[in-house]
Amino acid sequence: MSDFETDVSANSEGGFDPRRISLVRQALGQGDAGQLTTLLDPLHAADIADIIEQLSSFDRRKLIDVWYGEIDGDILSEIDESIREEVIGYLPRHILTDAVRELDTDDVVDILEDLEEPQQAIILGALTDADRAAVEQALAFPDYSAGRLMQREVVVAPLHWTVGETIDFLRNADHLPDQFYHVILVDPRMKPQGYVSLGRLLAAARATQLRALAEDSYRTVRGATPEADVAYLFTQYHLISCPVVDADDRLVGVITIDDAMNVLDEEHEEDMLLLAGVGEESSISDGVFETVRQRFPWLFVNLLAANLSALVIAQFQSTIAVFLALAALLPIVASMGGNAGTQSLTVAVRALATRDLTATNAMRVVRREAAVGLINGMGFALMMALVGWYFYDSLALGGVIAVAMVVNLLIAALAGVLVPLIFVRFGMDPAVSSGTFVTTLTDLFGFFTFLGLASLVLM
């Protein structure tokens, strides 16, 4: 039984026990390497990596000083990129090279991508010639492409083989990939022609032809295909693995669903962070200055936009001087427009990412947004008219803010869906800075409508 992890209940909750981190800190305080091993050794590499991430920079340094001998390739792979460079910098050279040699080449590529030149050279130098060639070939594919994502070890069988021949081949193979879910069928020029799931292979009689078992959901991608498209294929067609081919349709590797799931996760994160105006690669473990560097530029653009709005308001100073209540109502206009715009924008960006919003239904979605903006606008117009009338004692003011609210929410709804659509039309990421665009538009139009109307009606 020693081969199995039988402690089901401990596994059921997911994640590690936060109390373990306190114990790790204690052991670090005492410089007790034995105690560290007792605490960390039973854990999955992903959990050890999480603990390393959550320690302060000071404790992290100390942990590596005391425990570096135990840090292997798996742990290194699992550590978040934001602190991986730091950890690699602390590791003695021989530990680093041992760790890297253990890894599959796709994991080495994943680590290398985020490192600076000198560290890259150390790692490349640690690899065998064959592995280094494989890694360099992968790096020749564009960033964020299928070629970067794939593993180069593939399990293939000629089209004409039977189940029995395939099983005999697998039993005699020197080395098979850790993870494989299909046997890829290839023609004599290594062009993939389909694949057979291992489940079907196991269930079939030895004499069965492989081609009779091939799966319907078979797809291939080219090495240069963007990884976002790869992730889309996996979700859309429920793929488990997907062969990668070169420009001549020859098999060069395979992507498995766990890699696609990672990409999906990163794409989501990127959309979410970009929409919020945060650098796409920001992480909770970034330092203060790294965080300032990521956030400052977005806030700066926002400051310029806000000053533009302030200019609009300044044009109406004489009106505001007479009706001071207008000043108090300005933030309501800005806030409602901004929020309604963000609602439409988020739904649109999400639908673009899942490809549920396309050229086909764009006009219908724009019409729907306009209708929603109008209806919501009229509802809030009524409320604000009452507020204006009752609290600010002016029916005219109530009327002005009511009309402004309708116009504002209509523009917000339209801007929310049109801005990302226009971005996509020009080949840009719909999430990048579209938030600032939308709120700037709603602010400018909102203030202009509200104060312009006020000047006309009240003065």
Add this chain to the structure above:
Amino acid sequence: MSDFETDVSANSEGGFDPRRISLVRQALGQGDAGQLTTLLDPLHAADIADIIEQLSSFDRRKLIDVWYGEIDGDILSEIDESIREEVIGYLPRHILTDAVRELDTDDVVDILEDLEEPQQAIILGALTDADRAAVEQALAFPDYSAGRLMQREVVVAPLHWTVGETIDFLRNADHLPDQFYHVILVDPRMKPQGYVSLGRLLAAARATQLRALAEDSYRTVRGATPEADVAYLFTQYHLISCPVVDADDRLVGVITIDDAMNVLDEEHEEDMLLLAGVGEESSISDGVFETVRQRFPWLFVNLLAANLSALVIAQFQSTIAVFLALAALLPIVASMGGNAGTQSLTVAVRALATRDLTATNAMRVVRREAAVGLINGMGFALMMALVGWYFYDSLALGGVIAVAMVVNLLIAALAGVLVPLIFVRFGMDPAVSSGTFVTTLTDLFGFFTFLGLASLVLM
């Protein structure tokens, strides 16, 4: 070769050709069922479902009238929940029952969850007794739990079997699940003890003991475990499948990675939509009134909050009357605070979802946010001081807005991380309405600091 889809290039792009929708519309206009079949039949069910989603409600109805005979369980499973009920409503009863009978019970559960009582009854009535019992057992688990997600068909082998015995058993099995990646090892009481990947099974000699091949990454979950925790386990430990056990640790089903990937996708969508103040289940194919119903309440809360801010401003009317430039600068205060708060909030919500932000590092993250807020605040304070001095011709005004900017960005950064942490502390979803909370806080404090200082310094 007819068994394989060999048109690699057509597959490489991902997704269907939008031109095909125009052709579908044409065929619908002519009521040409044969042409529809020519267009749709070669497609994957997921692509057919996308086309059905992207048609207008009118065209959708027409498509089902003409083409209902071809709509099967796979297509029904793939259709977005927001319009599935509509489609099911149009389908003749016998088509619906045929479609449902084809499906695995976990897909039936997935469809049933979103339907109203009468439609549920029709579908349950269509099932065989055994399937109905399975579906009803799954529905007995809480919403969004592992028990709802799992498939009940499992491939198991006794702990003491050899590879040869297992392969013989699989070859003779009447019916195996469509998707399985592991053989689960069980003891005589059906308690799972580990699992063997099909790859290892295939590569091993017939005499090898299964237990010698069991995988390290093995985990189980209980049926009542929330699906979000299940998705976390899959990403954290790179699982491909995960056995589900009951309260007595007996095997009741298995969850595969494609289901976990769906959950991950939905969780992300939920966080993103909730942060934007949109109902968590909104979709691009929702109708106008459904969309209004989702968005109105959030905007209403926002309106109340904005009126609160207006009240704060109204307290300073006499100051604004003297320095009208203050009115123009108010939106800058609101906009910078709101944006900086959203930045911190989004990073915090995301880190909570990925469990990178925990009790262990919360204090360090709060300190980091405070430092970032202070540094950014001082940067923008300098700029706004210059703006105040140069454009509004008042060094005092520049000083006031500078100090307000520092306080504002500090509060925004702190609120952005503290609000979701406090929500979690009280067992609430950190994404729900935390955006409104944060911007309300930054508006109130921002206006109060800015106008309060202005009253003190300028008057």
